[in-house]
Structure formats: structure tokens, C-alpha cells
Amino acid sequence: xxxxxxxxxxxxxxxxxxxxxxxxxxxxxxxxxxxxxxxxxxxxxxxxxxxxxxxxxxxxxxxxxxxxxxxxxxxxxxxxxxxxxxxxxxxxxxxxxxxxxxxxxxxxxxxxxxxxxxxxxxxxxxxxxxxxxxxxxxxxxxxxxxxxxxxxxxxxxxxxxxxxxxxxxxxxxxxxxxxxxxxxxxxxxxxxxxxxxxxxxxxxxxxxxxxxxxxxxxxxxxxxxxxxxxxxxxxxxxxxxxxxxxxxxxxxxxxxxxxxxxxxxxxxxxxxxxxxxxxxxxxxxxxxxxxxxxx
Amino acid sequence: xxxxxxxxxxxxxxxxxxxxxxxxxxxxxxxxxxxxxxxxxxxxxxxxxxxxxxxxxxxxxxxxxxxxxxxxxxxxxxxxxxxxxxxxxxxxxxxxxxxxxxxxxxxxxxxxxxxxxxxxxxxxxxxxxxxxxxxxxxxxxxxxxxxxxxxxxxxxxxxxxxxxxxxxxxxxxxxxxxxxxxxxxxxxxxxxxxxxxxxxxxxxxxxxxxxxxxxxxxxxxxxxxxxxxxxxxxxxxxxxxxxxxxxxxxxxxxxxxxxxxxxxxxxxxxxxxxxxxxxxxxxxxxxxxxxxxxxxxxxxxxxxxxxxxxxxxxxxxxxxxxxxxxxxxxxxxxxxxxxxxxxxxxxxxxxxxxxxxxxxxxxxxxxxxxxxxxxxxxxxxxxxxxxxxxxxxxxxxxxxxxxxxxxxxxxxxxxxxxxxxxxxxxxxxxxxxxxxxxxxxxxxxxxxxxxxxxxxxxxxxxxxxxxxxxxxxxxxxxxxxxxxxxxxxxxxxxxxxxxxxxxxxxxxxxxxxxxxxxxxxxxxxxxxxxxxxx
Numbered sequence: 141x142x143x144x145x146x147x148x149x150x151x152x153x154x155x156x157x158x159x160x161x162x163x164x165x166x167x168x169x170x171x172x173x174x175x176x177x178x179x180x181x182x183x184x185x186x187x188x189x190x191x192x193x194x195x196x197x198x199x200x201x202x203x204x205x206x207x208x209x210x211x212x213x214x215x216x217x218x219x220x221x222x223x224x225x226x227x228x229x230x231x232x233x234x235x236x237x238x239x240x241x242x243x244x245x246x247x248x249x250x251x252x253x254x255x256x257x258x259x260x261x262x263x264x265x266x267x268x269x270x271x272x273x274x275x276x277x278x279x280x281x282x283x284x285x286x287x288x289x290x291x292x293x294x295x296x297x298x299x300x301x302x303x304x305x306x307x308x309x310x311x312x313x314x315x316x317x318x319x320x321x322x323x324x325x326x327x328x329x330x331x332x333x334x335x336x337x338x339x340x341x342x343x344x345x346x347x348x349x350x351x352x353x354x355x356x357x358x359x360x361x362x363x364x365x366x367x368x369x370x371x372x373x374x375x376x377x378x379x380x381x382x383x384x385x386x387x388x389x390x391x392x393x394x395x396x397x398x399x400x401x402x403x404x405x406x407x408x409x410x411x412x413x414x415x416x417x418x419x420x421x422x423x424x425x426x427x428x429x430x431x432x433x434x435x
Numbered sequence: 436x437x438x439x440x441x442x443x444x445x446x447x448x449x450x451x452x453x454x455x456x457x458x459x460x461x462x463x464x465x466x467x468x469x470x471x472x473x474x475x476x477x478x479x480x481x482x483x484x485x486x487x488x489x490x491x492x493x494x495x496x497x498x499x500x501x502x503x504x505x506x507x508x509x510x511x512x513x514x515x516x517x518x519x520x521x522x523x524x525x526x527x528x529x530x531x532x533x534x535x536x537x538x539x540x541x542x543x544x545x546x547x548x549x550x551x552x553x554x555x556x557x558x559x560x561x562x563x564x565x566x567x568x569x570x571x572x573x574x575x576x577x578x579x580x581x582x583x584x585x586x587x588x589x590x591x592x593x594x595x596x597x598x599x600x601x602x603x604x605x606x607x608x609x610x611x612x613x614x615x616x617x618x619x620x621x622x623x624x625x626x627x628x629x630x631x632x633x634x635x636x637x638x639x640x641x642x643x644x645x646x647x648x649x650x651x652x653x654x655x656x657x658x659x660x661x662x663x664x665x666x667x668x669x670x671x672x673x674x675x676x677x678x679x680x681x682x683x684x685x686x687x688x689x690x691x692x693x694x695x696x697x698x699x700x701x702x703x704x705x706x707x708x709x710x711x712x713x714x715x716x717x718x719x720x721x722x723x724x725x726x727x728x729x730x731x732x733x734x735x736x737x738x739x740x741x742x743x744x745x746x747x748x749x750x751x752x753x754x755x756x757x758x759x760x761x762x763x764x765x766x767x768x769x770x771x772x773x774x775x776x777x778x779x780x781x782x783x784x785x786x787x788x789x790x791x792x793x794x795x796x797x798x799x800x801x802x803x804x805x806x807x808x809x810x811x812x813x814x815x816x817x818x819x820x821x822x823x824x825x826x827x828x829x830x831x832x833x834x835x836x837x838x839x840x841x842x843x844x845x846x847x848x849x850x851x852x853x854x855x856x857x858x859x860x861x862x863x864x865x866x867x868x869x870x871x872x873x874x875x876x877x878x879x880x881x882x883x884x885x886x887x888x889x890x891x892x893x894x895x896x897x898x899x900x901x902x903x904x905x906x907x908x909x910x911x912x913x914x915x916x917x918x919x920x921x922x923x924x925x926x927x928x929x930x931x932x933x934x935x936x937x938x939x940x941x942x943x944x945x946x947x948x949x950x951x952x953x954x955x956x957x958x959x960x961x962x963x964x965x966x967x968x969x
Contacts (some may be wrong), residue, residue: 142624172628179627222532227688228681229599232583233535236514247532252583253596253680254603278579401632407652410632429657430632431623 143398143426144176146433148184148281150395150424151300157276158299160193161398162286162327164319168306169400172428174285175210177302181281182213189217189275189282192259193268193290209256216251217279219271221260229253237274239267248274259285268293294327295366300393301327305417306400313408313416320397321420322377327394329367332387338363346371350380358384366390397425436473440846441795445837446815450788450852451747458746459714459721459798462507464515465706466713473714475795478809478848481732487797488729494719495727495799497555503720506550509543510713516540517706524699528685529692534572535582537695537702541569544705551712560708564701571694584684588691592683595676602676606669613663617643630659718798725749727799730790730807736848736882738791739765743802745786757923760931761802762786764901769851769876771869771893772886772933774903775945779931780886781818783903784852787884788813791850808882812846817854817886831859842875851876851883862889870896900937904930909948921952 151159159177163170174190181188190210212218217234221243225231231249239246239262246262262268268290275282286293286301294301305320307313332338338361341349345364350372353362364370366388372380380386397417401410410427414434418425425434436456438447447453461470476484498506519533529537544561552559561569574587586593614626620643621633630649633642633656642648642658650657662670695702721727725746742761749759762783774780793800794807816837828836834856841851856872857865866889873896876883884901885892893900910928913920947967951960 142627144627176627222530225530225532227530228684229677230531230584230684232577232579232581233531234577234579234581236532236535250577250579250581250583253599255677401655402650402652402657407650407657409652409654410634427632428628429630430634430655431625431627 144180156300167308189279308403465710469710523695564698730805
């Protein structure tokens with residue numbers, strides 16, 4: 141089983157030109173998943189662009205050791221901060237963006253020699269869309285290292301989304317499974333039906349409003365602009381999505397999950413974990429460490 | 436653009452200084468730096484002010500709208516190479532993004548020259564230093580317009596990189612063989628990533644050689660694959676080759692940085708000239724858009740114009756589909772301006788201030804012809820000013836304090852624009868204050884215009900008297916109660932012309948006519964007319 145290749149093919153079969161890997165937290169195998177997809181894309185001789193969603197830039201200040209680096213192949217396009225771009229090996233510097241990150245102005249560059257590179261992205265959702273658009277204009281596939289707390293950046297994307305979850309984020313397997321299922325369910329909020337009655341929500345749909353709608357026994361569609369506008373996570377999100385007909389104008393495309401059964405403080409049984417996530421989400425669950433898939 | 440002591444903040448706001456600043460703002464970082472240094476011209480700098488306005492007008496005449504816009508787009512897209520030039524001049528070894536900025540700067544200068552210099556008979560900005568840097572960095576230009584420290588810069592670099600590629604391929608091959616072997620022995624397709632899981636149930640016998648257990652769990656082992664002897668040897672050779680390539684790259688950067696350092700002064704001069712051109716192009720665009728002409732800059736504190744416009748209001752009116760009525764005026768001392776409500780007295784004063792402001796910054800002025808003196812202070816008192824203040828003072832007290840500040844400063848060349856100063860006190864005392872103010876301004880040899888509804892002031896103070904001609908007749912009350920329609924009817928009946936009048940103005944009843952026009956009931960209006968003649 142070659143997980144990266146399977147994920148890449150899954151995305152390409154749905155005509156996605158970008159793949160966002162969004163982790164439910166830290167140490168959940170997000171970067172490992174991204175590496176696997178990237179390696180598969182390189183093997184397929186695709187022109188690849190890679191980017192990161194802001195958070196890594198924030199980490200630079202305080203915790204450089206935790207900063208994931210990617211071994212990038214020649215011809216790969218990437219985005220990083222000017223101050224982080226390595227002097228050697230030299231890259232082809234394509235443009236200096238007006239977008240800023242906490243580590244300075246962003247630069248678009250093309251890898252000339254294989255090496256480890258640090259990715260830094262813009263902190264805003266609009267900046268991330270701009271970066272992805274720029275990379276997409278010069279690439280066949282763009283892979284984006286996402287973060288759950290920068291989820292607004294997904295708004296309006298036509299790319300495929302892979303959710304990475306792992307043992308690091310909660311104490312028990314059921315809790316982690318619920319967490320992953322809630323994020324998947326939220327991001328897979330269906331498109332609204334224009335023929336059916338609906339309440340349109342301007343901006344974010346927050347917990348207070350959701351509670352009021354449930355209390356009122358609302359049966360009409362509750363329509364948000366896109367799934368990132370739903371301001372709930374975990375079990376409360378699952379409950380709200382089950383009790384209300386929450387819909388969106390611009391649906392997102394979640395294609396799969398990946399699981400990391402090992403966390404810094406605990407480990408789950410890999411096959412059972414992947415199977416539980418697949419069952420809870422209705423999506424294929426890949427274990428990038430074990431090289432297995434649960435459907 | 437800094438007003439320095441020319442304008443206080445309240446006068447700046449009333450006279451549209453922010454609007455003007457925005458209308459003549461440059462687009463490049465070079466232009467922004469130059470723009471931030473701009474200050475008004477003062478007495479003694481008349482030739483320089485006139486020359487600047489002439490240059491701007493010449494540019495506006497030489498360049499059509501499209502060419503001027505193309506030059507501005509080029510300028511807007513230029514990276515800021517000032518930091519790179521400064522660092523190189525201090526002996527720093529520049530990084531590759533800086534080389535990209537410098538090359539794009541040189542390309543931009545050349546493009547701007549092509550768009551502007553040849554057409555407008557201006558000296559080219561791309562001199563020897565710009566050409567030298569352009570040529571030095573040319574081997575690094577990629578197909579996408581990026582910059583790469585290419586092998587073409589140095590044969591040694593090319594060789595070092597080729598060696599690195601060979602060693603990397605050998606390392607990949609050695610490591611790949613190790614991974615393939617381990618995967619095969621574990622019965623899986625591949626080993627991806629640094630760490631991987633081996634299920635105990637799938638493990639028959641011992642782990643393959645080189646596979647190290649990182650962590651054990653009841654049902655699986657978390658493993659990593661150690662480097663074997665062949666891979667370690669290849670890794671050492673690859674690292675040595677990478678170090679050699681890094682040294683070769685840095686040598687090229689040292690050489691390129693030295694060339695930049697050698698031409699730093701020339702590049703600085705080109706950047707400064709580019710900034711100046713950006714500022715001039717912005718002003719030329721302003722002149723084109725608003726039909727501005729260079730004023731004759733007088734050595735006297737005077738102000739005269741034909742067909743002048745107060746551009747902030749003209750733009751606002753244009754948005755509403757209405758037209759600004761241009762004004763003619765000649766002011767070389769102090770004068771009184773009277774006229775009906777909504778007859779344009781305030782706008783006339785604002786037009787005076789705006790034209791004087793444009794002249795002070797060496798900008799073409801919005802008029803068909805103008806003569807402008809350079810003032811040390813352009814001050815506004817009266818209506819409009821009090822809206823900026825608050826607190827415990829009455830509006831009259833605030834006016835008086837503003838006037839006191841003007842007297843204390845005692846600017847040698849003052850343009851004072853007073854809009855209904857002292858209107859909030861008794862007409863009797865207000866008139867006295869205005870007469871005293873006119874006398875003081877004459878003593879200060881100032882230029883000024885005092886708009887008022889009070890009669891007899893010009894005659895009493897012995898100054899010239901201008902008047903807005905006012906309503907040509909009583910406008911028809913519009914059939915609806917729409918304020919917009921009433922204003923349109925008023926504009927159609929109002930003669931905004933300013934004319935010098937001898938003696939005092941004849942009593943008029945324009946205010947009562949306006950009251951009727953704006954929809955107040957007829958009985959009230961009739962009673963007002965009756966009271967007027969009683």
C-alpha cells in the first residue's frame with residue numbers, strides 16, 4: 141500500500157489541483173501525510189507547488205525545533221519567508237510577495253537542488269488563497285500544509301482536503317475518533333437546496349445562535365457561506381449537525397482521513413483506530429505509518 | 436508632502452490638503468520617500484516653484500494618458516532595492532532575493548526610460564551604474580523572470596553542482612536499496628517517512644538488519660531504518676560535495692555584491708531620480724485629470740485666477756452629476772466678500788486657499804490662468820473650523836483663540852480666509868471686530884478675504900468689496916418636497932459670479948427666497964417678506 145500515491149490519485153480523480161492536509165492538532169501525522177503525497181507527486185513527474193498555512197511562521201519565533209521541514213526535489217515551487225530561505229543550496233527566486241509573515245516577506249522560489257526547506261505561509265485566509273492561486277498558476281498540483289486553527293483559509297477552495305488526526309490530541313480512542321468525525325462532518329456540510337426554505341446566516345454561526353435555533357426547533361435549512369463559518373468543534377459540532385439542517389453556499393471537498401496511532405504520550409491499536417475513523421467519517425482512513433487503508 | 440508651518444491642521448482639512456495629497460501621491464517606494472520630503476516653497480523660491488510646475492505641465496503635455504498610466508504601473512510594480520544597495524555599500528554579501536530586486540529595479544528603470552524619457556525629452560535614468568548591474572546579474576535571469584545563481588556566473592560553481600548532483604544520486608541510490616531491502620523483508624510495498632509501524636502479527640522472525648525499534652506497543656513496533664555502511668559513506672561524500680557547492684555559491688555572491696558596492700552611489704542616484712520622476716508623474720496625472728495649468732508665481736503676496744475650481748468639491752459634485760461653476764478673482768490685499776446663503780462664499784474662499792496651496796507645492800493649479808504668491812501661512816477662521824473642536828469654549832471663543840494664534844505667529848506673508856468670522860456675536864460687535872481685523876491685516880501687509888453677511892464693512896474699513904451676484908430671480912418651488920430638486924432649482928437660478936462692487940451692496944431678500952424654495956410654508960415666507968419692508 142502506497143498511501144501517498146493513493147491520496148494523490150484520489151484527489152486527481154476528483155479533478156482537484158490542490159490538496160490541503162489539515163491536522164486536528166499537533167503531532168497527528170500531518171507533515172508525514174504531506175510528505176507522502178508530495179513524494180508520490182514527484183514520482184509521477186508532476187510539477188508540484190508546496191505551501192504552508194501561516195502557523196509554521198508563528199512557530200518560528202518560539203519553537204524552531206518543532207518546525208517541520210520538507211525534503212524538496214528540484215523544480216518544486218515553494219513559498220517561505222525571505223529570512224528563512226536558505227542561502228545554500230541556492231533556489232531560483234521567482235518573486236517577492238507583498239504578503240508578510242511573522243518571519244518577514246514571503247518569497248516564491250523554485251528548488252534547484254534537493255535539500256530540506258522550511259515552509260512559511262501568510263497568516264491570513266486571503267493571503268493563503270493568493271499563495272495557492274500563485275502556485276497553482278505554475279504547477280499541476282499544489283500541496284498545502286494546513287492547520288485546524290487556520291481553517292478559514294479553506295473557505296471557497298476547490299481543492300481536495302485530507303484530514304489528519306491522531307492519538308496526540310485526546311486521551312482515548314473514542315474521543316479522538318469523535319474529534320476527527322466532527323471536523324469531517326463540519327467540513328462536509330452539504331450544499332443548500334435553493335428550493336427548500338432556508339435561513340441565511342451572515343458571518344459565523346456561533347454556539348449561542350446554534351443553541352437558540354435548536355431550542356426553537358428550527359427545521360428550515362440554516363445556510364452559512366461555507367463550512368468554515370460554523371463555529372463549533374468536537375462533540376457539540378456533531379450534535380448540532382445532527383439536530384439542525386446546516387447547509388452552505390460553497391461546499392468543501394473532504395476526500396480522506398489519515399491517522400497517526402502514536403502520540404507523544406499514548407498509542408492506539410493502529411488497525412482498530414483506522415477502522416473506527418473510517419466508520420465514523422464514511423471516508424477512507426489511511427495509516428501513513430503502517431502503510432494501510434481502512435475503507 | 437508636509438505642510439510644515441504653511442497650514443494648521445484645521446485649515447488643512449477645510450482646504451482639502453488630504454485630498455490633494457492623495458491626488459498627487461506617487462506609487463513606488465522610491466516616489467514615496469521623495470514625496471515624504473516634499474515641503475512648500477516659501478518666499479524667495481518663486482523661480483523654483485514655477486519651474487517645478489512647468490516641468491509637471493510639460494510631462495502632462497508630452498505623455499498621453501495611457502503612456503503615463505503604463506509608466507505608473509511599471510513604477511508601482513518595482514521592488515524596493517534601496518535596502519540591498521545600502522547593505523552592499525556597507526560590505527554585506529547580498530542574498531539572492533536582493534539580487535532579484537536589484538535586477539528588477541534595473542529593468543524597471545530601463546522600461547520607465549522607454550516610456551517617459553524619450554517622449555518627454557528628459558534625461559535617461561539608466562546610466563552606467565544601472566547598466567553595469569543589469570549586465571552583471573543577467574546570467575541569473577530565468578524564464579519566469581526570477582533570479583538564480585546559475586552556473587553561468589562561474590565555471591567552478593557549475594562543476595561543484597554537478598559533483599553534488601552525482602553524490603546525491605549515489606546517496607539516494609544507496610539509501611533506496613536499503614529501504615527496498617527492508618521493505619521486501621518486511622513484506623510491504625515501501626517504507627515511507629522516517630518512522631514506520633510494523634505490526635507484531637505481521638512479523639515472522641526478527642526484524643530485518645538496520646531496522647531499529649523506536650517504541651514498542653502491545654500490537655506493533657514503531658521502527659526506523661538506520662543508515663547502512665554504504666549509505667553512510669555516500670552521505671559523507673554528499674555532504675562534502677554540498678559544502679563545496681555552498682562555498683562556490685557564496686564566492687559568486689561575494690563577486691556580485693562587490694559590483695553592487697562599486698556602483699552603489701550611482702544606483703542610489705538612479706533610485707532618487709526614479710523617486711523624483713514618480714512624484715512628477717503623479718502630479719502630471721493630477722494636472723491631466725483636472726485640467727490644471729502652471730501658475731505664474733509672483734514675488735508679491737497675491738492671488739489671482741480665472742476659471743478656478745475647488746477640486747475636492749468639484750469631484751464630489753461630479754459624483755452627484757452636477758457641475759462646479761469656476762470662479763474668477765484677483766486678490767492682492769484684503770477684501771470683503773458678501774453674497775446670499777448658498778451663493779458659494781465659502782467655496783470661493785476654499786478655492787482661493789486650494790489654488791494657493793497648489794502653487795505653494797509647485798503644482799499646476801486648477802484654473803485656466805493663475806498668478807500666485809508664495810505665503811508663509813494660509814489660515815482659515817470661521818465656519819468649518821469649530822467643528823473640529825469641542826470642550827468648554829463657545830464657538831466664538833474658539834474663533835478668537837484661532838485668530839490670536841495667527842496674530843502671535845505674525846507670519847510675514849499671511850493668506851487669511853475668514854468665513855463669517857464673529858457671526859455668533861451681536862451684529863454690532865461682529866461688524867466692529869471685522870473692521871478691526873481688516874485694519875490689522877492691512878497693517879501686516881497680508882492678503883485676505885473675509886466673507887460675511889454683515890453690511891457696511893468694506894466701506895468702513897476702506898477695503899475692496901466683492902460680491903456673489905446671487906439669485907437671478909426667485910426660483911420656482913419644485914413640485915415635490917425633494918431637497919435634491921430644490922438644490923437643482925437653486926443652482927439653475929444662482930449666478931455664482933464674483934464681481935467687485937463699489938460701496939455697499941443693495942439689500943436683497945435671497946435668504947427668504949431660499950426659505951421658500953426649501954419648502955417652508957407660504958404663510959411664514961410672506962410674513963418674512965412683510966417684516967423686511969416694515
